[in-house]
Amino acid sequence: MADELKPDLELDLKGLLCPLPMVRVSQNITKVAVGGIIKATASDPGSMADIPSWARTTGNEVVKTERDGKNFVFYVKRLK
Amino acid sequence: MVTREEQDLAVKILDEKTNRQLLYYLDICTRCGICKDACHQYVATGDVLYLPASRAQLIRKVFRKYFTIQGKLIPSVVEATAPNDKLLEDLYRASYACTSCRRCMYYCPFSIDTTWFTSIGRAMLVAIGRGATILGELADAAIMKGENIDMFRDILIEGLKDTEDEFKARVGDPAATIPIGKKGAHSLYVALAGTHTILPMAIIFHQAKADWSLSLFEAANYGYFYGDTARAKKIAQRFVDEAKALGVQELIISECGHAYRVMEFLYEAWAKEKLPFKIRAVVDVMHDYIKEGRIKLKPGSLLEPVTYHDPCQVGRNGGFYEEPRNIVKAVAADYREMTPNREKQWCCGGGGGLVAESEFDTLRQVSGQKKVEQIRKTGAKVLVTPCENCRLQIEMLNEKNNLGIRISSMMDLVVESMDLPGAKPA
Amino acid sequence: MDWFSFIVAGIMVYVAVAVFLIGSIYRVIQWRRAPKSTVKQGMFPRAENPFKRTLKLGKDSLLFPQVLDTDRWMWFFVIGMHLAGIGLFFGHLRLLFEITPLYNALGAGGMETLASWVGGAIGISLFIAFTYFLLRRFKSPYRELSVPEDYLLLLLILLLVLLGDHLRLTHPFDLASYRDYMSSLLHFKPAFSTAITFSADKWVLDAHVLTANMLLIYFPFSKLVHAMGGFAGNLLRSE
Missing domain, CATH: 3.40.50 (Rossmann fold)
Known part of the structure; x- marks a missing residue:
């Protein structure tokens, strides 16, 4: 597989309702170094818009999103 | 350290937000302190900063310094203060912790709306980059x-x-x-x-x-x-x-x-x-x-004891007291009321954006105790409330205090007690 | 009148009344001139019609039901103080105009007895109520909530009440002299009667009038404007 994105921190956000998945990513982003990656797994479809929007406005980057069954997986890279 | 420019900016926001309502509230508060028993956060913590009149007083101090004769002639007598670091830190806690439930407005002999102050406090903090991130x-x-x-x-x-x-x-x-x-x-x-x-x-x-x-x-x-x-x-x-x-x-x-x-x-x-x-x-x-009979509920289909929590923004500040109760009573075999309720109801402690701010987690937990006591007293097994913030807060209280209740939205309650032609939920 | 009395119980009275009236009107204009936010602030349940809304405004502003609900002692003293305040107003008015129907009903002697009992009771009630308010401010959390203004205002009012009580209670009450003085003020020729001029109470009367003047002058700039603005606040509640 080409996606050798190695997360520095994994967040299990399944069962959390929006906007809490986004809140958790925001709270944890400073726990990884600049350039580090958080892998967040959420079950709320609202996070599909929330987390990418949050990343854009805060100057971070969602480098990859994927579906994992009913869940949504985000790889968020800390840029600053 | 707050800079002079930031102070000026904060004062400018206060000036812009000053209207008739605010002038009344600034002038008429006698600091009688009747509001102290109205605020779930003050009652639970005893922290004077959470006393509604104290929250308002922070804005009043700044207003007096810049916009009143008393503040210029006798600043120490009326405690006129510039928005210094101490004041701004207090303002942050006083304003952002407020759940905007307006229970204090109900109990104030002059009906002073504390949220009028806390929202101005928030606006001032946002303007100088000190808002809740x-x-x-x-x-x-x-x-x-x-x-x-x-x-x-x-x-x-x-x-x-x-x-x-x-x-x-x-x-x-x-x-x-x-x-x-x-x-x-x-x-x-x-x-x-x-x-x-x-x-x-x-x-x-x-x-x-x-x-x-x-x-x-x-x-x-x-x-x-x-x-x-x-x-x-x-x-x-x-x-x-x-x-x-x-x-x-x-x-x-x-x-x-x-x-x-x-x-x-x-x-x-x-x-x-x-x-x-x-x-x-x-x-x-x-x-x-x-x-109107457009949907039919099965009366008495919910057998466990049920209670209803008035969300502040739906009840006291929104005007729906009986509609949600009618819905709950239509399906509940055993409906139990919390006291006090309706306009006197206690805030659950989760409003005002608090559920998203982890810095207030402890406060939320502590200040929810009134609600916990109320729920316990009813002996209810199900709590229904039509507000997402309330539900998230009460879920947390349920877990931390082992209340053993199920928290339901109004619409879930309604769907559960409807006869649907299709499949049962998985 | 000696020069001190002339200044304090003469000229200053006019200044104080003028500041009180103009200041209060100015404050009301200041409020009314500020733009009113169009946000409806009312709480629920809402009064259904203007009549019920007015009724609620009256109940909230005059009977303080929320205070009764929260703190019974405070309600007792607050309602007592405000009622005594109304009595006080009529008591002082009597120095200007006799309340004729009562006078006719009771006769001169009866009226005097009633006035001395009611006046005395009011004076003592006010003293007790304001002492309670002052002591309450020394208790937490009211202590932390209070600003120097709150104490100074209470001390000023207590002093005013105490001096008034002294005049009302300690000597045979010289109604005629006080009426002469009030009438002289009304005719812009302030003067004390011979009886007052040669009595030690002259200084007490001077001090009583001085503190009253100070209260009148400070009124429009203090939280006492709740006497006017409180109605506006309570009206917003049911908007």
Whole structure:
């Protein structure tokens, strides 16, 4: 597989309702170094818009999103 | 250290926000302290900063320094103060911790609205870059989503596929759809992010044969919590514009207390325009459907003891006391009232954006004790409340205090007690 | 009148009344001139019609039901103080105009007895109520909530009441002299009767009038404007 994105921190956000998945990513982003990656797994479809929007406005980057069954997986890279 | 420029900016915001209501409140408070027993945060912590009159006093100190004769002639007698670091730190805690429940306004002999002060406090802090970070991020993300909706539309619709399949199964109608962007629909329903307020309402609308369309946006307004009217207006405007474009007659706000308050009581004042459609709280809409016989509930179908929590923004600040109770009583075999209730009800402790701010987690837990006691006293096994913030807060209280209750939204309660032709939920 | 009395119990009275009236009107204009937010602030349940709304405004503003609900002792003293304040106003008015129907009913002697009992009771009630308010401010959390203004205002009022009580209670009450003085003020020729001029109470009367003047002058700039603005606040509640 080409996606050798190695997360520095994994967040299990399944069962959390929006906007809490986004809140958790925001709270944890400073726990990884600049350039580090958080892998967040959420079950709320609202996070599909929330987390990418949050990343854009805060100057971070969602480098990859994927579906994992009913869940949504985000790889968020800390840029600053 | 706060700079001189920042102080001037904060004072400028205060000046801009000064209106007739504020002048009354600034002048008439006698600091009698009757409000102390009204605030769940003061009662639980004994921290004087949380006493409603103390929260207001911070703004009053600054106002007196810059805008009154007394503040210039006898500053120490009236405690006129510049917005220094100490004051701004206190202002942060006093303003952002406030859940905007307005129970203190109910008990104030002069009806002083403390939220008038705490929202100005928040606005002043936002202006000088000291606002609550997470609320700002949430607000900006919501605005970003609104500005780039074309980018997200397909993703959002795609995300709803599973929900739509379940909806079809539940109502036993393979042709049933969740309408999005339906021109000329009677109502636009603004749900919360996620599907938990979409699926049950889709079922209810379908069974009631309602002509509706689902908004692409969520009702929650973190710009309002942040204390920034400009952001708050932009966030609400996303679905206001959508409603105008579709030409709907009513905008239905989901079970979200502050979102209803924003739309029914604040938006027109912010936007300086009269909206061409009605604002409805979803609980009122469901109540109408039941009253008109458009949906049928099974009386007494809920056997466990049930209680109802009045969300501040739905009850005291929204005006719906009996409608939600009627719905609960229609299905509950054993309904139990908490005391005090209605306009005197205790705030659950989770409003005002607090559920998103981890810095207030401990405060939320401690200040929820009044609610915990109330719930325990009823002996109820199910608590119903039509506000997402309340539910998140009470879920937390339930877990931390081993209350052993189930917390339900109004719409879930309604769907559970309807006879649906389709499959039972998995 | 000696020069001190002339300044304090003469000229200053006019200044104080003028500041009180003009200041209070100015404050009301200041409020009314500020733009009113169009946000409807009312709480629920809402009064259904203007009549009920007015009724609620009256109840909230005059009977303080929320205070009764929260703190019974405070309500007792607050309602007592305000009622005594109304009595006080009529008591002082009597120095200007006799309350004729009562006078006719009771006769001169009866009226005097009633006035001395009621006046005395009011004076003592006010002293007790304001002492309670002052002591309450030394208790937490009211202590932390209070600003120097709150104490100074209470001390000023207590002093005013105490001096008034002294005049009312310690000597045979010289109604005629006080009426002469009030009437002289009304005719812009302030003067004390011979009886007052040669009595030690002259200084007490001077001090009583001085503190009253100070209260009148400070009134429009203090939280005492709740006497006017409180109604506006309570009206917003049911908007």
